Amino acid sequence: MRKPFLAGNWKMYKTVGEALDLVRRLNISVGQMRDREVLVCPPFTALKSVSQILTDSQIRLGAQNMHYEKEGAFTGDISAAMLVDVGVEYVILGHSERRHVFGESDTLISKKVPAAISANLKPILCIGEKIEERQAGQTQSVVLRQLEQGLSAVPKDHAAHVTIAYEPVWAIGTGHTATPRQAQEVHALIRGALQKKFGSTAETIRILYGGSVKPDNIDSLMAERDIDGALVGGASLTPESFSRIVRYANAGS
Ligand code: PGA
Numbered sequence: 001m002r003k004p005f006l007a008g009n010w011k012m013y014k015t016v017g018e019a020l021d022l023v024r025r026l027n028i029s030v031g032q033m034r035d036r037e038v039l040v041c042p043p044f045t046a047l048k049s050v051s052q053i054l055t056d057s058q059i060r061l062g063a064q065n066m067h068y069e070k071e072g073a074f075t076g077d078i079s080a081a082m083l084v085d086v087g088v089e090y091v092i093l094g095h096s097e098r099r100h101v102f103g104e105s106d107t108l109i110s111k112k113v114p115a116a117i118s119a120n121l122k123p124i125l126c127i128g129e130k131i132e133e134r135q136a137g138q139t140q141s142v143v144l145r146q147l148e149q150g151l152s153a154v155p156k157d158h159a160a161h162v163t164i165a166y167e168p169v170w171a172i173g174t175g176h177t178a179t180p181r182q183a184q185e186v187h188a189l190i191r192g193a194l195q196k197k198f199g200s201t202a203e204t205i206r207i208l209y210g211g212s213v214k215p216d217n218i219d220s221l222m223a224e225r226d227i228d229g230a231l232v233g234g235a236s237l238t239p240e241s242f243s244r245i246v247r248y249a250n251a252g253s
Contacts, residue, residue: 005229008236025239051087062090080119171211187226
């Protein structure tokens with residue numbers, strides 16, 4: 001059984017004070033839920049303070065990026081060990097904004113994923129096609145290439161530490177969410193590729209959907225068989241909307 005996983009990617013929003021306010025409110029509303037995993041990914045500057053608030057909470061802490069080297073002359077960057085040092089458990093890697101705004105390549109991302117695992121961080125590998133790739137019928141090939149390359153240095157016995165986030169670039173921050181059927185189709189493709197690569201461990205790997213997830217579309221997305229959770233940007237920035245997403249309605253309940 002895969003535990004549902006609802007993750008908030010705060011991007012470059014929230015000062016320390018604002019982050020603490022948000023996480024305190026989330027803690028009251030969803031801080032003790034055990035039947036699903038709740039994750040917040042604040043900017044680097046707020047990680048340590050947020051971590052201190054979450055000591056008695058079920059809410060987990062994640063970062064939004066890291067460097068693959070342990071340390072060195074990499075001005076402006078952060079290592080996995082530095083994240084672990086302030087209480088971080090998860091790290092988002094290969095987010096489409098890193099790929100398309102900052103030019104991160106599959107090769108670079110393929111170094112970050114095993115580096116995160118070696119440092120005891122759980123990577124959330126983001127993959128997803130651009131609108132022109134979808135229109136050209138390249139969704140499958142793009143997603144499979146990003147998946148295969150991102151996981152190329154992950155051995156089978158480390159695969160259980162990985163989470164995948166399928167985030168079609170055309171759906172991020174645009175209000176155009178993929179339909180549950182469109183998302184499920186790609187999630188099933190990803191599940192199949194994970195099975196081929198990792199065998200039965202693939203059943204334990206969670207595949208999140210991301211791209212304009214909101215309180216009013218989370219229920220139907222979560223009803224799909226291979227959608228195990230969501231990576232939420234804009235709607236994770238207020239306690240009301242993110243709590244509602246975390247408390248999505250189970251199909252049939
Ligand atoms: P969005 O962002 O929910 O604002 O579309 C999702 C993401 O970038 O992870």
